[in-house]
Amino acid sequence: MTRFLDFWWGGLLTGAIAVAYPLVTGSMLGVSGVYDRLLKRLRYGGELADDARQRALLAETLAAFGPRAAAEAPEAPLAPAPAPCDPAARLFFLPGIVLGAALGALVWGRGEAWSLGAAFVARFGSELWRGAGALFAAGVLIGLGARMGGGCTSGHGISGVALGQRGSLVGTAVFWSTAVGIARLLDAVGR
Amino acid sequence: MTCPHKDTCPLFPVFTNDKLLNVWKTFYCDADHATCERFRRSSEGKEVADSLLPNGTTLGRRTGSGP
Numbered sequence: 001m002t003r004f005l006d007f008w009w010g011g012l013l014t015g016a017i018a019v020a021y022p023l024v025t026g027s028m029l030g031v032s033g034v035y036d037r038l039l040k041r042l043r044y045g046g047e048l049a050d051d052a053r054q055r056a057l058l059a060e061t062l063a064a065f066g067p068r069a070a071a072e073a074p075e076a077p078l079a080p081a082p083a084p085c086d087p088a089a090r091l092f093f094l095p096g097i098v099l100g101a102a103l104g105a106l107v108w109g110r111g112e113a114w115s116l117g118a119a120f121v122a123r124f125g126s127e128l129w130r131g132a133g134a135l136f137a138a139g140v141l142i143g144l145g146a147r148m149g150g151g152c153t154s155g156h157g158i159s160g161v162a163l164g165q166r167g168s169l170v171g172t173a174v175f176w177s178t179a180v181g182i183a184r185l186l187d188a189v190g191r
Numbered sequence: 192m193t194c195p196h197k198d199t200c201p202l203f204p205v206f207t208n209d210k211l212l213n214v215w216k217t218f219y220c221d222a223d224h225a226t227c228e229r230f231r232r233s234s235e236g237k238e239v240a241d242s243l244l245p246n247g248t249t250l251g252r253r254t255g256s257g258p
Contacts, residue, residue, distance in 0.1 A: 027204045036201075054208065056250050061211045064246050065218065148236065150196050160199065167195040 005108035018158045021093075028163075030155025032146040034093055123186070145175065194224030201241050202229060219245040 021029040116131065124134045146152035149171050151160060157176075160168020194200070197220040206212040219227040228247040232239045242250040 027201075028199060030199070033199075033201065053250065057206065057211055058208070060244055060246075060248055060250060061214055064244075064248075065214050150233065151199055155199060163198065165198055 005104065014158060018162060022159075028155065028159040030151055030159060031097070032143070032152035033155055038094065149175070192224070194220040194227065194230055196230065196233065197221075197224075200229065201239075202244070215245055 018029050021027075027033070120131065124130045142152065146155075149156065151168065151171065153172075153175065156165075156168040156171040161172050197216065200220070202215075203212060206215075219230075224230050227245040229239050229243055229245055232243070240249065244250055
């Protein structure tokens with residue numbers, strides 16, 4: 001019989017990382033955002049050092065609004081905390097997703113870390129190139145959707161919904177209902 | 192109308208000064224986010240650098256210490 005970790009463990013662990021990630025990095029959890037920052041870091045070759053960044057920000061703010069605006073601005077009620085170990089956290093985060101999933105599959109799943117299940121094979125066949133192509137195309141669509149929607153399933157679905165953000169609530173409702181509808185449609189067409 | 196990206200905008204984690212943060216939020220996120228260059232580029236599907244400020248300037252360019 002197939003063994004799976006109880007579903008509520010997934011909820012607890014996901015909730016734990018959603019709380020821990022902002023505490024460690026100073027930014028909200030969002031997988032597409034982490035990829036985005038990583039790619040930008042690779043493209044632009046790093047960011048300004050923190051001191052230089054703050055000086056540059058002050059100069060830009062004064063240039064744009066003048067000294068009175070900055071002096072009279074009220075304190076933000078929920079200002080983001082500085083990121084104490086942001087780069088290292090992101091460095092571990094992305095491979096951690098893959099390793100964690102593989103570990104979970106090996107320990108609590110069927111031990112088939114590379115299988116997406118019978119339904120996937122039935123639809124796309126057992127050839128590697130077809131499965132990989134389908135996943136790549138799905139990844140591109142997800143990336144486009146996440147870009148257009150300002151976040152992905154984790155950013156909107158976990159962090160945004162937990163914060164009660166209206167945009168995230170609407171976005172999550174839209175992409176979940178769309179996913180269910182498309183899955184049902186494919187299932188009906190494939191019969 | 193408040194910007195839909197106000198709470199997830201990647202620009203804000205670079206701010207450690209609350210007063211400076213609130214200036215930008217007040218003038219762009221809360222007042223008129225349609226004029227925010229970050230919002231415009233995002234809406235057009237263009238790439239938005241983390242160092243791009245809402246008024247279109249790039250953080251660090253003025254001081255010559257850009258990325």
